[in-house]
Amino acid sequence: MKQRRVTIKQVAAEAGVSITTVSHILNDVPGVRANPATRQRVERTAARLGYVPNRLAQSLRTQRSNTIGLIGDEIATTPFAGKLILGAQEVALSREAVVFVVSTGYQRDVEDREIEELLRRQVDGILYASMFHRKAELPPQLASVPTVFVNAECTTPGVPWVVPDEVAGGRDAAEVLLSAGHRRLGFINNIDDIPASMGRLEGFSARLAEAGVAADDVAVVAAESDPVGGYAAAKKLLIRPRRPTAIFCFNDRVAMGAYRAATELRLRIPEDVSIVGFDNQEYVADGIFPGLTTIELPHFDMGVWAAEHLFNQIEGTNGDAPSARLRGPVIHRDSVTSPTGALTAVQR
Amino acid sequence: MKQRRVTIKQVAAEAGVSITTVSHILNDVPGVRANPATRQRVERTAARLGYVPNRLAQSLRTQRSNTIGLIGDEIATTPFAGKLILGAQEVALSREAVVFVVSTGYQRDVEDREIEELLRRQVDGILYASMFHRKAELPPQLASVPTVFVNAECTTPGVPWVVPDEVAGGRDAAEVLLSAGHRRLGFINNIDDIPASMGRLEGFSARLAEAGVAADDVAVVAAESDPVGGYAAAKKLLIRPRRPTAIFCFNDRVAMGAYRAATELRLRIPEDVSIVGFDNQEYVADGIFPGLTTIELPHFDMGVWAAEHLFNQIEGTNGDAPSARLRGPVIHRDSVTSPTGALTAVQR
DNA sequence: TTGTAGGCGTTATCAA
DNA sequence: TTGATAACGCCTACAA
Numbered sequence A, B: 001m002k003q004r005r006v007t008i009k010q011v012a013a014e015a016g017v018s019i020t021t022v023s024h025i026l027n028d029v030p031g032v033r034a035n036p037a038t039r040q041r042v043e044r045t046a047a048r049l050g051y052v053p054n055r056l057a058q059s060l061r062t063q064r065s066n067t068i069g070l071i072g073d074e075i076a077t078t079p080f081a082g083k084l085i086l087g088a089q090e091v092a093l094s095r096e097a098v099v100f101v102v103s104t105g106y107q108r109d110v111e112d113r114e115i116e117e118l119l120r121r122q123v124d125g126i127l128y129a130s131m132f133h134r135k136a137e138l139p140p141q142l143a144s145v146p147t148v149f150v151n152a153e154c155t156t157p158g159v160p161w162v163v164p165d166e167v168a169g170g171r172d173a174a175e176v177l178l179s180a181g182h183r184r185l186g187f188i189n190n191i192d193d194i195p196a197s198m199g200r201l202e203g204f205s206a207r208l209a210e211a212g213v214a215a216d217d218v219a220v221v222a223a224e225s226d227p228v229g230g231y232a233a234a235k236k237l238l239i240r241p242r243r244p245t246a247i248f249c250f251n252d253r254v255a256m257g258a259y260r261a262a263t264e265l266r267l268r269i270p271e272d273v274s275i276v277g278f279d280n281q282e283y284v285a286d287g288i289f290p291g292l293t294t295i296e297l298p299h300f301d302m303g304v305w306a307a308e309h310l311f312n313q314i315e316g317t318n319g320d321a322p323s324a325r326l327r328g329p330v331i332h333r334d335s336v337t338s339p340t341g342a343l344t345a346v347q348r
Numbered sequence C: 001t002t003g004t005a006g007g008c009g010t011t012a013t014c015a016a
Numbered sequence D: 001t002t003g004a005t006a007a008c009g010c011c012t013a014c015a016a
Helices: A008-015 A019-027 A036-049 A055-062 A081-094 A108-120 A166-179 A195-210 A227-238 A252-264 A299-314 A340-347 B008-015 B019-027 B036-049 B055-062 B081-094 B108-120 B166-179 B195-210 B227-238 B252-264 B299-314 B340-347
Strands: A067-072 A098-103 A125-136 A147-154 A161-164 A185-190 A218-223 A246-249 A274-279 A293-296 A324-326 B067-072 B098-103 B125-136 B147-154 B161-164 B185-190 B218-223 B246-249 B274-279 B293-296 B324-326
Touching (some): A081 B081, A098 B108, A125 A299, A161 A166, A166 A195, A195 A218, A227 A252, B008 B019, B019 B036, B081 B098, B161 B299, B166 B195, B166 B293, B185 B195, B185 B227, B227 B246
Parallel strands (some): A246 A274, B067 B125, B125 B147, B246 B274
């Protein structure tokens, strides 16, 4: 912004017309028809001079900045943030808008400053994102700005939100294992009382019950959701007399731990024990051996959904505030097979 | 931006002074001393009304938007992007600036559109980031805007850039292994002809040579830098008659493959073979067992460096355009030990 | 079909 | 010490 860019005035002067005409022509103002000759002349000189309209001035005049803010608690520590940003950005770009990304690091004062900085810049709306699925309330400063919550359920009424469908995810995991023939299963859940752990357990159990799997045949344990926790929990599960032929892990990192436990116990994956993860974390699910079958978290889609609904809200084109739970796809790799292999191994 | 915010005019009216006075007071304009009573009255009413200056208008007037753009080829697929964003953002926030983040996905047309969208918004400068260390030239549209390259060496003169110090990284890896006592080493390099592979090899070899390790005792192989490539390469290395007691892997994903190879060969890490990775990729280096000793890539620091130099450039406070190679720290975990263990194992 | 002029919210110059 | 007033770059009645 240092050196002066070319303005509409220069274009007008160069083309020998008024700035009104230039504005009319370049913006294709409806109901205004310019002389083809003038039009061409204007367009030519605009192109020649490399004229680019100043959106700051436009925004000031039109009261619309074509800018949204994406504020999240942690942009750095999670591999999911990128997908979310990307989704939001994709719809933004399609509307010639662009997004400010700011990360708060869970610090309240940083969040306050950043929200203020965004509002100063007259953002049209804000995407308030959480990096793990939780419930949260609307920061008071955002009360008067169109806002959509992403990966967080907003407890303040009237604010749309979008989160993963945890229950469906749990059901899908059960389904994958069920259809491979497993009837004796384990679930290593997370220890925290968050929507993800509640929902996945609910869906998993419900689907299993529907399929007639006896409650005795599904072992649920809870652990810290990292490789260490997964390792310990899986070991506990796998040394049981009637050990499960398949384990559903709260997330891919837990699955990493389960892999190690299985290896130490000389259990092969998937022949002796099938594993299903959650998250489809790049470089983890795809990097361990054998490739991990897992449920993907719909971060990209949530970014898209949220941005679209935000723009609708900004343009006042949506009735009330809907919210959504999005389902992620099952990513099939090589950690699940039918339990016959396991039985064979045991019989041998 | 929908509903009208309170403007300086309203504050002035409410306080019974002119907008000039309000501006003077609120901005602490040097050389202007207001009557303490007036000052207090103005500040009070501004606070009461919740006045927040409109940066769009400010920018229009001052020709400075306090906004920078961060444009990268992929924001989503890599876990490093976040750190980079965070670093840039941290210095931006300290200057009351905020950053537009856009990702191009390696598509030229997307890049063009996004750059234009940024320029339209009068960003003060641009951070042009690559997600892997490479060389690149300056997009012509950026010629007239302050720009700094991040994680890419700009081939166009006059543009500052900051990249990881690959040579130092290679040396550090050698150092770690050397000081643990290893004298017979392997290096699984990347197959691509990029600064990272060249530099790390150079540094690694140089340090080893300095330490008097015979060229015969350092085996270098190249592989696809993922777990599969790492697995195959490590296997090749480890079945040699005089197998290396330690392997330096091009990155953590390669190291994952090396772990598997070692396990299959019944070689314990680190007792039988020490492993050093590169990248310090979250959830990989820390998730595998034993924890991977690795060299961190300085993404956060590069973000900081680049943003700081960008702001300096914007403010015209730096002489010429320096560039930098930043060194990442060695992250010690548990995959390296002295080779005696290995010898013992062999002798047994 | 084209042009004039006012205003979006600020800052900055110059008077008073 | 305070206040008019002219930009900044653009859009948009309204007038010609």
